[in-house]
Amino acid sequence: MEDFIIEKVERKSKVELPENLVFGKIFTDHIFEMDYDESNGGWQKPTIKKFHDLSISPAAMVFHYGQAIFEGLKAYKQVNGKIALFRPEENVKRLNRSARRLCIPEVEPELALKAIKELVRIDKDWIPSKPGYSLYIRPFIIATEPCFGVRASNNYKFMIILSPVGPYYPEGFLPVPIMVTDKYVRAVRKGTGDCKAAGNYAAGLLAQSEAKDEGYSQVLWLDAIEQNYIEEVGAMNIFVRFKDEVATPMLSGSILPGITRMSVIQLLKDWGYNVTERLISIHEVIDAYNNGKLLEIFGTGTAAVISSVSRLKYNDKILQFNDTKPGELATKLYEELTGIQYGKIEDRYGWITYVD
Structure with a gap:
């Protein structure tokens, strides 16, 4: 070298x-x-x-x-x-x-x-x-x-x-509102959506600006082909906690393979949760919310670590969660990850590299 x-x-x-x-x-x-x-x-x-x-x-x-x-x-x-x-x-x-x-x-x-x-x-x-x-x-x-x-x-x-x-979102660890868009697409499978390429982020700026004009912090993208399956938020991967499952969109080639996402999946499996990586329809999310089977939604990423979703808007449908209190599982994950990062909790996985 x-x-x-x-x-x-x-x-x-x-x-x-x-x-x-x-x-x-x-x-x-x-x-x-x-x-x-x-x-x-x-x-x-x-x-x-x-x-x-x-x-x-x-x-x-x-x-x-x-x-x-x-x-x-x-x-x-x-x-x-x-x-x-x-x-x-x-x-x-x-x-x-x-x-x-x-x-x-x-x-x-x-x-x-x-x-x-x-x-x-x-x-x-x-x-x-x-x-x-x-x-x-x-x-x-x-x-x-x-x-x-x-x-x-x-x-x-x-x-x-x-x-x-400091915190990525001005709200800190408070829940953030997210808007689902089907007006634009961010990436397609076999494109560059699974890379951290600068152009991917430029492609999302207009939708993000329009979301902010409506009072939402970020955009949740749908797949580019069917405009049906949720993919990721501009700055984080997404997780949906149903009553009997914690699901996150599968890595289909248009989703960034997040390192926090990878870590969260490992933690959830070790804690005994039923974790799946699969296609998740926006309509499945809405139906689960209407039937009382949707417990919480949260995002994962380096910048924000874990972010609970306070409100999810899709067209004229609004899924309202808690505006002031993060979700139970999101809070547990945030405390575990930041605990490992700041040395408050033992690093059982060998995730930490020290700078001498």
């Missing part, structure tokens, strides 16, 4: 964070960068340097053909003072899976993990100590070759930046 070049910035003053952190608005002192040149041996010069703006050609292929992928994970300051990452190796696997789909060269997993850990170690003073707060880690790769030819780029830049964050 190539040695890192580290150009460390010495701060003249202590890191001072605002009392209430807005998600993803503040960035730390350093950035990790590594460039790829097809004609010169691939990935080279992994460097940690001062956070800075990029100088990039307006003809860079990322701006024209959308070769851009990213990941999201967090560093936590545990109750014993240790710095912990939650399943970072899974983020690296998913980054490379996205890279393969978008014809982007993969990054050596060991190098990517080392880069994440080293960057967090250098900027550890930016990790908030406040409960529920953390340091968000954003690895991403963009195509940088200046060219108008419609093909895969020959040059790329892999970067990692860090941002101290």
Whole structure:
């Protein structure tokens, strides 16, 4: 593995964070960068340097053909003072899976993990100590070759930046309202919906904006073909707790394989729940609600961890849950996951990686 070049910035003053952190608005002192040149041996010069703006050609292929992928994970300051990452190796696997789909060269997993850990170690003073707060880690790769030819780029830049964050939703752990849309589609099977490609998120912005205009926090997408089966929310996977089953949409190729989703499935199985990954019709959800067989709906994701749904709207039908109190199972899962992440609960699964 190539040695890192580290150009460390010495701060003249202590890191001072605002009392209430807005998600993803503040960035730390350093950035990790590594460039790829097809004609010169691939990935080279992994460097940690001062956070800075990029100088990039307006003809860079990322701006024209959308070769851009990213990941999201967090560093936590545990109750014993240790710095912990939650399943970072899974983020690296998913980054490379996205890279393969978008014809982007993969990054050596060991190098990517080392880069994440080293960057967090250098900027550890930016990790908030406040409960529920953390340091968000954003690895991403963009195509940088200046060219108008419609093909895969020959040059790329892999970067990692860090941002101290509070809760993803302003409501915190309070339930959030979600709107189901059949006006637009986000992704189709065999497309790029199961990748963390930047274009997937751009495709959801209009629906999300319209949902917010109606007082809803996020959009729940339906499948693109039949417009019948629920898939995922823009920022999280979805779970439906029926009376005798906890169901989540199966990974059909248009749903992001969430790492929190994977962890929740494991916890639920170990707790003895009947967990299924299957097709879930929006009409099945509505019928279960009408028949008293729907107990709660919640989302899972790195940013929000667990989010109960307070209200679900589909056309003129509104499924009303509790506006002020998260669901019973959602609360239990949130406490278990955050307990492991912050070191309050034993990590029985080996999910935690420590930053030395």
